[in-house]
Amino acid sequence: MKTNRRHFMKAGMAMSTALLADSALAQDTTLIPSRGPGEMIDSSVTYADRSPFVKDAKMRGSANGLSGGGFTPLQHSRGMVTPSGLHFEVHHSGVPEIDPSEHKLLIHGLVDDEKIFTMEDLLRFPSVSHFHFLECAGNGMGEWMGPRGKTVQQTHGLTSCSEWTGVPLKVLLNELGVRGDPKWLLAEGDDGARMTRSIPIWKAMDDAFLAYAQNGEFLRPEQGFPLRLIVPGFEGNMNVKWIRRLEVGDKPWWTHHENTEYADPRPKDEIRAFSFYMEARSVITSPSGGMKLNGPGFYEISGLGWSGAGTVSKVEISTDDGKTWQGASLQGPVLPKCHTRFTHPWRWDGKETTILSRCTDDTGYTQPTYDEMYKLQGPIGMMHNNAIQKWHVAQDGEITNVR
Ligand SMILES: Nc1nc2c(c(=O)[nH]1)N[C@H]1C(S)=C(S)[C@@H](COP(=O)(O)O)O[C@H]1N2
Ligand SMILES: [Mo]
Numbered sequence: 142m143k144t145n146r147r148h149f150m151k152a153g154m155a156m157s158t159a160l161l162a163d164s165a166l167a168q169d170t171t172l173i174p175s176r177g178p179g180e181m182i183d184s185s186v187t188y189a190d191r192s193p194f195v196k197d198a199k200m201r202g203s204a205n206g207l208s209g210g211g212f213t214p215l216q217h218s219r220g221m222v223t224p225s226g227l228h229f230e231v232h233h234s235g236v237p238e239i240d241p242s243e244h245k246l247l248i249h250g251l252v253d254d255e256k257i258f259t260m261e262d263l264l265r266f267p268s269v270s271h272f273h274f275l276e277c278a279g280n281g282m283g284e285w286m287g288p289r290g291k292t293v294q295q296t297h298g299l300t301s302c303s304e305w306t307g308v309p310l311k312v313l314l315n316e317l318g319v320r321g322d323p324k325w326l327l328a329e330g331d332d333g334a335r336m337t338r339s340i341p342i343w344k345a346m347d348d349a350f351l352a353y354a355q356n357g358e359f360l361r362p363e364q365g366f367p368l369r370l371i372v373p374g375f376e377g378n379m380n381v382k383w384i385r386r387l388e389v390g391d392k393p394w395w396t397h398h399e400n401t402e403y404a405d406p407r408p409k410d411e412i413r414a415f416s417f418y419m420e421a422r423s424v425i426t427s428p429s430g431g432m433k434l435n436g437p438g439f440y441e442i443s444g445l446g447w448s449g450a451g452t453v454s455k456v457e458i459s460t461d462d463g464k465t466w467q468g469a470s471l472q473g474p475v476l477p478k479c480h481t482r483f484t485h486p487w488r489w490d491g492k493e494t495t496i497l498s499r500c501t502d503d504t505g506y507t508q509p510t511y512d513e514m515y516k517l518q519g520p521i522g523m524m525h526n527n528a529i530q531k532w533h534v535a536q537d538g539e540i541t542n543v544r
Contacts (some may be wrong), residue, residue: 211299234333374449434538
């Protein structure tokens, strides 16, 4: 690390001296700013686009009729925020078109006052803004049986991170007054799938909120416009989009998704329902599958760590297939239930190797290996795959998924 920094500083100093002197470099007219005015400001543009030179960061769709969505191109990600237009999507029955002036939210069940809220009503309540990751429990599902995805977009692209703004559930529930012995809250979406999930009331009263905005603007239709539930750190499926109904009750509803897809197999024919937490996980996004290193030398290893149970406390990197580990730098901000960017300086010697990362959160939990996951879930587990990801570096610099 020290030698790298010194190397950079030397190079930087050499550069500034060269610019000061009347050197050949300074004579190079291509370095002298001599550009005329740029394009005129187009007043008809209402939403600006990216540079035409930025072509690679694209969503990868996996549409399969109405059920499907898109994967975030994590290999091109920088920092911790996902641009709204690159946020992954999972829809069980397509994306409904909802006019916010007609959208309503019913809150009923074990409350003193049942009530229907319009969007206008909800926008008048005290709001919060929080950065949180959102991850589908099926992220990396295809990797259970072996390395399948070529790129990190394919292996890990069902996680994204946004700043979400909305009204805390506790504010609304306190406004209506809960009665009896409330234990659970049912959330129902207004799409064809009528996605319905039971949420424990303690979580509703803790940090769950109804979001109407994402990264400073109203939600994208695909993210649940005009209103969605954000249940920080819990499996993506519980973050019900296009939400239209909340019911307070004293037991879970055992809805379709709770009984089937989102229950996890356990040894001895057991099933774990209500997994809730997306546990600590990390992945190296650069260099990652499908990339090629351009010869030996310095590379920055960069990636993302996150935990639905709390805050990332450390990410460790191995550049020798797990024999030795070193702590990565956390770029910050390091926030709870949020993507955390890590970096690690690496000098590749040009030899074949395997690079991997593992994340530990502030509960003390460390991301497991595939062997450890198999013991827990069996080889046919599907959901909640948070195992350590390995990228193989070939002698020619080619990076491949060996997971
Ligand atoms: N109403 C509704 N809510 C939904 C879904 C859906 O199909 N309908 N998909 C769920 C699933 S499985 C996930 S992983 C997240 C994905 O949220 P995103 O599309 O905003 O990334 O939304 C959840 N909420
Ligand atoms: Mo999901």
